[in-house]
Amino acid sequence: MRLVNIRPGRQMRFYLLALPFLLVAIAYFTGSSARLAENPNDKLLPALPSMVQAVKQMAFVVDPRSGNYLMLTDTVASLGRLGSALAISTVAALILGIVIGLLPGANALLGPFVSVTSMVPPLALLPILFIVMGLGENSKIALIVIGTLPCMIRDLAMKVQELPREQIVKAQTLGASTWQIALRVAVPQTLPRLIDVLRLQLGPAWLFLIAAEAIASDSGLGYRIFLVRRYLAMDVIIPYVAWITLLAFLIDIGLRVLQRKLFPWFASVRAE
Amino acid sequence: MSAIRFNDVWKEYGDHIVLERITMEVEPRAFIALVGPSGCGKTTLLRMLLGEEQPTRGQILVDGKPLRAEPDADRGVVFQRYSVFPHLTVLQNVMLGRELRDAKLLGRLFGAARRAAADDAMKLLAEVGLAGQENKYPSALSGGMQQRLALAQAIMRGPKILLLDEPFGALDPGIRADIHVLMKRLWNETNLTVVMVTHDLSEAFGLATRVIALERQRNRPEERERYGATVSRDLEIFPRRTAEVRTIIDPAPAGTTRSSKEHQPGRPGALVLKEHS
Numbered sequence: 001m002r003l004v005n006i007r008p009g010r011q012m013r014f015y016l017l018a019l020p021f022l023l024v025a026i027a028y029f030t031g032s033s034a035r036l037a038e039n040p041n042d043k044l045l046p047a048l049p050s051m052v053q054a055v056k057q058m059a060f061v062v063d064p065r066s067g068n069y070l071m072l073t074d075t076v077a078s079l080g081r082l083g084s085a086l087a088i089s090t091v092a093a094l095i096l097g098i099v100i101g102l103l104p105g106a107n108a109l110l111g112p113f114v115s116v117t118s119m120v121p122p123l124a125l126l127p128i129l130f131i132v133m134g135l136g137e138n139s140k141i142a143l144i145v146i147g148t149l150p151c152m153i154r155d156l157a158m159k160v161q162e163l164p165r166e167q168i169v170k171a172q173t174l175g176a177s178t179w180q181i182a183l184r185v186a187v188p189q190t191l192p193r194l195i196d197v198l199r200l201q202l203g204p205a206w207l208f209l210i211a212a213e214a215i216a217s218d219s220g221l222g223y224r225i226f227l228v229r230r231y232l233a234m235d236v237i238i239p240y241v242a243w244i245t246l247l248a249f250l251i252d253i254g255l256r257v258l259q260r261k262l263f264p265w266f267a268s269v270r271a272e
Numbered sequence: 273m274s275a276i277r278f279n280d281v282w283k284e285y286g287d288h289i290v291l292e293r294i295t296m297e298v299e300p301r302a303f304i305a306l307v308g309p310s311g312c313g314k315t316t317l318l319r320m321l322l323g324e325e326q327p328t329r330g331q332i333l334v335d336g337k338p339l340r341a342e343p344d345a346d347r348g349v350v351f352q353r354y355s356v357f358p359h360l361t362v363l364q365n366v367m368l369g370r371e372l373r374d375a376k377l378l379g380r381l382f383g384a385a386r387r388a389a390a391d392d393a394m395k396l397l398a399e400v401g402l403a404g405q406e407n408k409y410p411s412a413l414s415g416g417m418q419q420r421l422a423l424a425q426a427i428m429r430g431p432k433i434l435l436l437d438e439p440f441g442a443l444d445p446g447i448r449a450d451i452h453v454l455m456k457r458l459w460n461e462t463n464l465t466v467v468m469v470t471h472d473l474s475e476a477f478g479l480a481t482r483v484i485a486l487e488r489q490r491n492r493p494e495e496r497e498r499y500g501a502t503v504s505r506d507l508e509i510f511p512r513r514t515a516e517v518r519t520i521i522d523p524a525p526a527g528t529t530r531s532s533k534e535h536q537p538g539r540p541g542a543l544v545l546k547e548h549s
Contacts, residue, residue: 164354169324171357174369174429175345180379184368188359268411269358 046235054235058224070224071243077219079247081137082209085144086198089205092145093152094194098186100153101160102168102178111157118150123211130216140212147208148201155200159193160186192263195255206248274335274346274432274465275300276321281330282500283316289500290316294330296484296503301515303459303466305476308486312501314469317486318437321467322347334433345373348431350439355422356410362421363406366393369429393428400424400454416447420454427462436468440475452479460516481513482506 008016032045046054059071066073099106100114126143133139163186171181213222221244228236259266276298283291291313298304306314319325320332323343332339334346343349356365370389371381381389397403400420410418419439426434440448440455456479459466470476476483487504488496 166351166354167357169322169343170349170351170355170425171368171372172343173322173345173347173349173426173431174372176372176379177376180372180376184372184379185357189357263359265359265409265411268409 043232043234046238050235051239054233055239058236058239071240073219074221074224075243075247077217077223078209078213078221081140081213081220082144082205085141085209086148086201086205088141088145089149089152089201090194090198092149093156093197094187094190096153097156097194098160098182098190100157101163101190102182102186107157114150114153114157118154120146120150122147122208126212126215135216140209140217143212144205144208148205151204152197152201155197156190156194159197160190163189189269192259192266195259199252199255202248202252206244210244276433276465276467277333277336279331279333281317281320281327281332283313283320283325284328284500288497291486291502292500293502296506298465298467298482301463301465303479303481303513303515304468305480305483306467306469306486307471307473307476307483308501308504310471312486312488314486315437318435318467318469321433322349322435345369345429346431347433347435348426348429349435349437350419350422350426352438352441355439356418356425358410361407361409362397362402362413363390363393365410365421366396366424366428369425373429393424396424396428400458414447416443416451419443419451423454423458427458427464432463432465434464434466436466436470438469438471441471448475455479477509480509481515482508 028045029048032047035042035045036047055071059069062068063070096110096114100110101107122143125146126139129139129142129146133142167185168181171185176184209220210222210225213220214226217223221240225237225240278294278296281291281294282289294317306317308314316325320327321339323340326341340346349355357368360368367381367386367389370392371386372379374385374389375381380386394403394406397406400423402417402420402424405413405417410421413421422439440451443451452475458464459479468476468480483505484503484507485505486501488499488501489504490496490499
């Protein structure tokens with residue numbers, strides 16, 4: 001049988017998806033134990049028990065200096081920044097995406113501008129943000145917004161333009177004004193696509209968050225990783241990276257579930 | 273119910289002439305079928321009637337007044353595809369026209385107004401044979417049902433002219449025959465002037481009061497760009513078919529259709545439409 005026709009069954013699918021994870025874990029722990037056998041003080045590839053110990057220390061023991069659970073404060077700080085930035089981006093992208101996608105005039109006015117701004121490397125703007133907005137929360141949130149918003153607007157405007165022309169005409173024959181077309185046709189059909197766009201921008205958003213926290217911050221997951229880097233504390237860094245990955249993964253799944261629950265009609269539209 | 277007049281209408285895209293010298297008069301409550309080979313500009317003509325495109329020369333008059341240059345609620349439309357909104361249920365699709373008319377700001381009705389609109393919509397749904405489907409999304413409906421829904425949605429808004437762009441072209445023959453019966457009934461029971469684009473001649477002769485064929489008069493390769501299609505045949509169906517004088521829809525009991533009471537013998541469409549079965 002040809003490879004293109006071989007479809008793994010349910011069980012096989014599970015084993016296949018577990019395999020790469022397992023291989024990475026095996027490779028890591030073999031390397032780790034080999035290095036530790038040679039030098040018990042090796043810090044590069046810490047063993048599982050020392051990572052567990054480090055996580056316990058960070059997550060479940062009160063930090064004597066700040067009186068906080070560090071991992072919790074870091075997570076709350078980072079998610080707060082990520083959440084507020086993405087909320088701003090999402091709302092702005094929805095409004096501007098609809099306006100640009102629906103109105104040819106707005107597209108002529110803003111389309112090229114958005115395309116150009118989406119090419120500006122956001123990290124190059126970070127110094128400007130720090131100078132203008134200071135080192136506080138605002139500059140970090142602004143960086144994430146600048147990094148994600150232009151792409152979201154561009155993608156969303158494209159999704160609006162992809163709505164069949166027939167639907168826009170049909171709405172007009174039912175007497176809809178521009179405002180009503182936006183409200184009853186464009187927005188409801190764009191919302192599930194907005195979730196897709198948001199999911200795609202989660203990666204960049206985390207990137208800009210960690211970058212901003214690494215440079216100037218006093219809390220946050222990125223801040224912690226770059227802080228303990230000075231002590232080669234791989235036993236903290238690796239669990240933190242895993243934790244960030246898990247958070248990003250959960251947010252992604254959450255958005256997918258949200259899309260399915262809120263927009264039950266969307267699956268068949270996308271399948272077309 | 274509107275009269276339409278084409279006054280020497282031309283449509284050109286750059287150097288390419290698609291339609292030329294279209295002059296015709298469509299009487300109120302007529303059912304016009306536009307036929308012709310593909311690429312002859314039937315759909316372009318329909319889109320001009322819709323207001324989606326403007327004639328390059330000439331004028332289209334509806335009830336003596338120039339056509340508005342954009343689609344509006346006077347002209348309902350059913351396309352072959354994408355005619356209904358996938359994000360609205362069957363009932364919401366039919367109610368949409370009423371909501372857009374009565375709720376300018378929010379496009380949504382609430383309370384008693386909403387219940388009244390829903391009642392009317394349910395009656396119309398029963399009329400087109402979609403009773404019991406009201407809470408489904410269009411994607412859960414068959415192609416024929418989707419087109420029934422599209423018809424109901426268009427009629428709910430009470431247009432004067434109904435434009436159909438190959439509305440039944442993608443349906444199976446059996447389903448198509450059923451929806452022809454419905455289409456006929458709707459035309460009889462509402463005050464519509466209907467213009468339908470079709471490439472199915474039996475459909476054209478079976479439904480319409482008048483069949484208009486568009487054709488290019490000159491078809492040599494070097495002439496093709498510079499000469500557009502025009503009306504080559506204008507056939508009134510004999511014996512003459514006229515719509516019954518009615519103003520409102522009232523639900524007919526299932527199985528009884530007004531068109532079955534019509535004079536049948538010798539009618540060209542009688543071969544195709546088996547309304548008696």
